[in-house]
Amino acid sequence: MGKVDKGVKCMVKGCDNFAERSLSAEQVSKSSIKVEGSARRVYLCHDHYKQWKKETKKMRELEHIAY
Numbered sequence: 475m476g477k478v479d480k481g482v483k484c485m486v487k488g489c490d491n492f493a494e495r496s497l498s499a500e501q502v503s504k505s506s507i508k509v510e511g512s513a514r515r516v517y518l519c520h521d522h523y524k525q526w527k528k529e530t531k532k533m534r535e536l537e538h539i540a541y
């Protein structure tokens with residue numbers, strides 16, 4: 475995923491950190507992370523990107539077990 479311009483804020487509700495990564499809204503909807511508005515690009519800070527990665531990794535592992 476692409477890097478983010480300086481000065482862009484994380485879009486997670488209540489989070490005021492600067493964004494580090496951008497994801498598609500679809501990717502983020504697969505986690506429990508809730509973002510403001512309904513933009514197609516979602517900007518996440520370091521911490522929320524880590525949370526997203528952790529949650530979606532768990533999901534991929536569950537899918538793997540299911541098949």
Ligand SMILES: [Zn+2]
Binds near residue numbers: 521
């Ligand atoms: Zn954040």
